[in-house]
Amino acid sequence: MNDYQPVIGLEIHVELKTFSKMFCQCPAFYFQKPPNTQVCPVCLGLPGALPVPNQKAIEWTILIGKALNCKINRFSKFDRKHYFYPDLPKGYQISQYDEPIAVDGRVEMISKDPTNHVSAKKIFRIRRVHLEEDTGKLIHAKNGTLVDFNRCGVPLVEIVTEPDFDNSDDVKAFLEELQVIIRYLGVSDADMEKGTMRMEPNISIKSQKSKVKSQNQVRLGKKLSNYKVEIKNINSFRFVKQAIDYEIKRQIEILKSGKIPTQETRGFNAEKQITYPQRTKEEAADYRYFPEPDIPSLVFTQEYIDSIKVPELPSQKIKRYIFDFGIRFEDAFILTRDKKVAEYFETIISNIKNQIAKLHIKNQNYKQIIANFIVNKKISTDLPVEEFINKVIEDLKPKEVDKGLLNEVIDKVLKNNPKPVKDYQKGKTNAIMFLVGQVMKEMKGKAEAKIVREEIERRINKE
Amino acid sequence: MFLGQPLLSILELIKKKEVSSKEVFDYFLKRIEKYNPKLNAYLTVNRSYKSDRSDKIEMPVAVKDNFCTKGIRTTASSKVLENFIPPYESTVTRRLIDAGAFILGKTNMDAWAHGSSTETSDFGPTKNPWDLARCPGGSSGGSAAAVSSYLVPAAIGSETAGSIRQPAAWSGVIGLKPTYGRVSRYGLIAMGSSLDCPGPLTLTTEDAAFILKIIAGKDKFDATTVSNKVPDYVSLLKKKRKFIIGITDEYLNGVDEEIKNAFYQLVKILEKLGHRIKKIKLLSPKYSISVYTIIQRAEVSSNLAKFDGIRYGNDRTFFGSEAKRRIMLGTYVLSYGYYDAYYKKAQKVRTLIIEDFKKVFQKVDMILAPTTPIPALKLGEFEKYPFFGEMMDVLNEPAAIAGICAINFPFGLTKKDNLPIGLQLMGRWFEEENILNLTYQIEKETDFLGVIRKGVKNYPD
Numbered sequence: 001m002n003d004y005q006p007v008i009g010l011e012i013h014v015e016l017k018t019f020s021k022m023f024c025q026c027p028a029f030y031f032q033k034p035p036n037t038q039v040c041p042v043c044l045g046l047p048g049a050l051p052v053p054n055q056k057a058i059e060w061t062i063l064i065g066k067a068l069n070c071k072i073n074r075f076s077k078f079d080r081k082h083y084f085y086p087d088l089p090k091g092y093q094i095s096q097y098d099e100p101i102a103v104d105g106r107v108e109m110i111s112k113d114p115t116n117h118v119s120a121k122k123i124f125r126i127r128r129v130h131l132e133e134d135t136g137k138l139i140h141a142k143n144g145t146l147v148d149f150n151r152c153g154v155p156l157v158e159i160v161t162e163p164d165f166d167n168s169d170d171v172k173a174f175l176e177e178l179q180v181i182i183r184y185l186g187v188s189d190a191d192m193e194k195g196t197m198r199m200e201p202n203i204s205i206k207s208q209k210s211k212v213k214s215q216n217q218v219r220l221g222k223k224l225s226n227y228k229v230e231i232k233n234i235n236s237f238r239f240v241k242q243a244i245d246y247e248i249k250r251q252i253e254i255l256k257s258g259k260i261p262t263q264e265t266r267g268f269n270a271e272k273q274i275t276y277p278q279r280t281k282e283e284a285a286d287y288r289y290f291p292e293p294d295i296p297s298l299v300f301t302q303e304y305i306d307s308i309k310v311p312e313l314p315s316q317k318i319k320r321y322i323f324d325f326g327i328r329f330e331d332a333f334i335l336t337r338d339k340k341v342a343e344y345f346e347t348i349i350s351n352i353k354n355q356i357a358k359l360h361i362k363n364q365n366y367k368q369i370i371a372n373f374i375v376n377k378k379i380s381t382d383l384p385v386e387e388f389i390n391k392v393i394e395d396l397k398p399k400e401v402d403k404g405l406l407n408e409v410i411d412k413v414l415k416n417n418p419k420p421v422k423d424y425q426k427g428k429t430n431a432i433m434f435l436v437g438q439v440m441k442e443m444k445g446k447a448e449a450k451i452v453r454e455e456i457e458r459r460i461n462k463e
Numbered sequence: 464m465f466l467g468q469p470l471l472s473i474l475e476l477i478k479k480k481e482v483s484s485k486e487v488f489d490y491f492l493k494r495i496e497k498y499n500p501k502l503n504a505y506l507t508v509n510r511s512y513k514s515d516r517s518d519k520i521e522m523p524v525a526v527k528d529n530f531c532t533k534g535i536r537t538t539a540s541s542k543v544l545e546n547f548i549p550p551y552e553s554t555v556t557r558r559l560i561d562a563g564a565f566i567l568g569k570t571n572m573d574a575w576a577h578g579s580s581t582e583t584s585d586f587g588p589t590k591n592p593w594d595l596a597r598c599p600g601g602s603s604g605g606s607a608a609a610v611s612s613y614l615v616p617a618a619i620g621s622e623t624a625g626s627i628r629q630p631a632a633w634s635g636v637i638g639l640k641p642t643y644g645r646v647s648r649y650g651l652i653a654m655g656s657s658l659d660c661p662g663p664l665t666l667t668t669e670d671a672a673f674i675l676k677i678i679a680g681k682d683k684f685d686a687t688t689v690s691n692k693v694p695d696y697v698s699l700l701k702k703k704r705k706f707i708i709g710i711t712d713e714y715l716n717g718v719d720e721e722i723k724n725a726f727y728q729l730v731k732i733l734e735k736l737g738h739r740i741k742k743i744k745l746l747s748p749k750y751s752i753s754v755y756t757i758i759q760r761a762e763v764s765s766n767l768a769k770f771d772g773i774r775y776g777n778d779r780t781f782f783g784s785e786a787k788r789r790i791m792l793g794t795y796v797l798s799y800g801y802y803d804a805y806y807k808k809a810q811k812v813r814t815l816i817i818e819d820f821k822k823v824f825q826k827v828d829m830i831l832a833p834t835t836p837i838p839a840l841k842l843g844e845f846e847k848y849p850f851f852g853e854m855m856d857v858l859n860e861p862a863a864i865a866g867i868c869a870i871n872f873p874f875g876l877t878k879k880d881n882l883p884i885g886l887q888l889m890g891r892w893f894e895e896e897n898i899l900n901l902t903y904q905i906e907k908e909t910d911f912l913g914v915i916r917k918g919v920k921n922y923p924d
Contacts, residue, residue, distance in 0.1 A: 047531065048529075048549070048650040048653065049649070049650070050648060050684060050687075084768070089774065090769045091768025091770075092768055288797035293655075295687075296686060
């Protein structure tokens with residue numbers, strides 16, 4: 001296995017949730033709309049129709065580029081990418097070829113080392129971010145194939161990574177991080193199941209053995225293998241991992257048998273968890289790219305690029321939560337997965353400041369306590385902030401205990417549960433938790449678990 | 464009763480209620496019925512004029528069949544679109560209709576505008592009204608012939624490189640190619656997208672100015688239109704302005720003697736009118752041929768890709784041989800490994816041609832040249848030359864490549880065959896008012912040597 005090193009690069013497509021489509025004024029929202037109702041001469045590619053680029057989509061692509069630490073090109077343009085397919089009504093897709101909006105970015109994956117220090121564990125480079133239009137959809141019916149053009153012309157951002165991945169776990173983690181970032185930016189739902197986020201991994205295997213053969217091959221080996229396999233129709237993060245793992249195994253087996261895998265596009269069958277051949281990979285050459293003459297080149301001023309502001313991203317929030325709030329990495333990570341939750345958390349932190357006295361906590365970090373309530377889902381984050389705070393205050397209040405009632409209940413519980421009592425006496429100290437639970441239940445929460453436990457221990461030990 | 468009346472005069476008569484729009488419509492319909500079978504200028508005649516609109520002011524205009532007209536069949540003269548009825552209106556026809564135009568019909572053209580003779584039309588060639596054995600030029604040959612024979616007072620054409628000016632020259636009418644980006648291409652079935660320009664073909668300079676004013680201007684549906692202000696071209700005609708006019712030998716090489724003579728005759732008249740004539744140097748138009756051929760074929764191959772047989776009824780087998788040739792050449796120049804050698808290089812030379820014009824326009828206001836090297840050719844001649852259009856349009860291509868504005872006007876007839884001679888003025892980007900102004904002065908001074916009036920007279924009511 002060590003002789004074979006997987007080399008994985010990703011192409012990720014994200015559908016932007018702009019109000020209108022990329023090059024016309026049709027609504028970009030097409031989900032579950034009756035077929036061919038969100039169309040016009042432009043997105044149907046009728047003779048004579050012309051594309052006019054959506055300013056918002058361009059702005060959002062720059063925003064994504066900035067969030068991924070890319071260099072934003074001051075000069076960019078659209079190109080025509082030609083191929084024939086029934087869901088492509090113009091015979092070409094308007095895309096970007098050699099002057100994409102953003103290039104040379106990177107995503108740092110935040111993690112923690114054993115000393116709870118936060119650091120960038122891994123860096124994955126972004127080769128380019130460009131803007132294009134989505135295609136229509138083919139619907140295979142009994143008596144033929146139908147085309148729905150509702151999706152045709154929806155703005156689509158393509159993010160291409162460098163081939164920096166060598167295992168499926170990193171790919172999955174990266175995609176999850178990317179999804180969170182995109183959602184933070186508010187530019188897409190980035191939903192794999194709905195197809196608003198789609199990804200195609202390119203996988204090849206570097207054979208270490210061949211490296212020693214000649215100088216020439218060392219150089220080649222460092223770059224890429226001389227083939228690659230692209231996998232399509234993967235619609236969940238789980239499947240991404242399955243597909244990559246299967247493909248790595250398949251390719252290594254081929255290489256071990258002394259052959260070289262075919263350069264091709266493969267599909268993923270989620271039921272069987274295998275990939276299967278779809279078509280041999282078309283060379284970029286066949287696309288006959290040339291600058292889209294219907295759209296003037298894009299020239300951005302530095303002021304314009306600067307005016308597009310990236311909000312605080314999840315990795316920055318994690319750092320802030322850890323360093324400023326003193327929260328554990330794991331909790332900071334969970335709190336930042338959904339921007340709404342993070343914002344909710346931050347609102348509570350800021351609103352609760354002048355009510356700390358009511359919390360009855362001595363030297364504990366109230367921020368961590370609030371984090372616990374959210375992370376453990378002890379109080380619903382659907383509640384209005386003030387209600388949430390009231391519940392926290394209520395929950396932390398020392399319980400007034402009816403001593404007489406408590407004793408009665410403990411007597412009853414011990415009597416009714418002889419087995420756990422015996423277990424405890426035999427040394428299974430965990431058995432006490434069941435008894436505590438039973439008492440708490442009977443007391444309807446009007447008791448402190450700590451005190452209940454002490455009382456039960458005292459009773460059993462006395463016997 | 465209106466024979467030979469330009470569009471603005473007819474409009475005046477309607478406004479004064481001396482005639483109704485309906486009477487005007489019936490008049491031209493009658494003429495079309497009489498002469499179109501011979502000329503084949505119209506592919507589709509719009510008979511939907513309703514008499515209950517007779518109190519409305521509506522002026523008849525014909526439109527080349529590559530402009531989408533909502534509800535009116537639009538074929539671009541190709542069988543591929545034989546049954547295509549657009550569900551939307553082009554910006555040019557929309558603006559005309561909004562300004563009170565009634566689309567009288569759709570005119571014949573070279574299929575997909577591929578050609579300079581209107582002979583590549585899948586619906587038969589249009590005949591030159593001056594000599595039915597000759598072609599009217601193209602690709603806007605139907606529009607040129609319809610205006611020349613007065614089957615309509617004014618028509619819309621489109622030019623990629625010469626397709627307005629060249630048929631206007633061969634058919635003896637005025638043809639204006641505006642600056643690229645001056646007039647919206649939305650709804651114009653694309654040929655060479657970076658070159659295509661809609662423009663008017665008319666009997667008078669005033670009508671050309673009048674129509675340009677209607678159709679010009681920024682269009683939110685065409686990102687290549689510019690927001691430069693649209694001046695009132697008609698009123699700007701009337702000012703007697705003096706210009707510096709450039710002439711160059713590069714545009715006279717190989718030009719027919721009679722056309723050259725007409726050119727020099729006009730030079731003298733212009734000097735007499737107080738304009739300054741200045742000899743200039745320009746890149747030879749021959750460079751534009753290669754640049755134009757590569758860029759246009761590349762764009763054609765891309766623009767026709769949508770006719771893949773899935774929509775529009777007729778599949779790719781309905782393409783004529785000229786379209787097939789262009790698709791193949793365009794596909795080739797865009798192929799991997801050839802793109803740099805052809806398309807990219809062509810774009811670089813295009814930049815040089817633009818720079819060349821910029822330099823010249825620092826010294827002169829406009830350039831005077833013949834529009835075509837020879838007068839109208841006989842039908843069938845084009846088949847002898849694989850690059851027929853490029854050769855007939857050699858003097859038109861530099862302006863198209865540079866995107867500047869240019870206008871053809873008739874200037875006399877050849878003694879040999881009694882065929883119209885066309886000369887052209889090429890102006891700076893977005894300075895249509897200047898070339899129109901000088902054309903108007905020439906019209907007032909010479910009446911274009913009577914060509915337009917004679918042309919109409921050949922087709923009595």
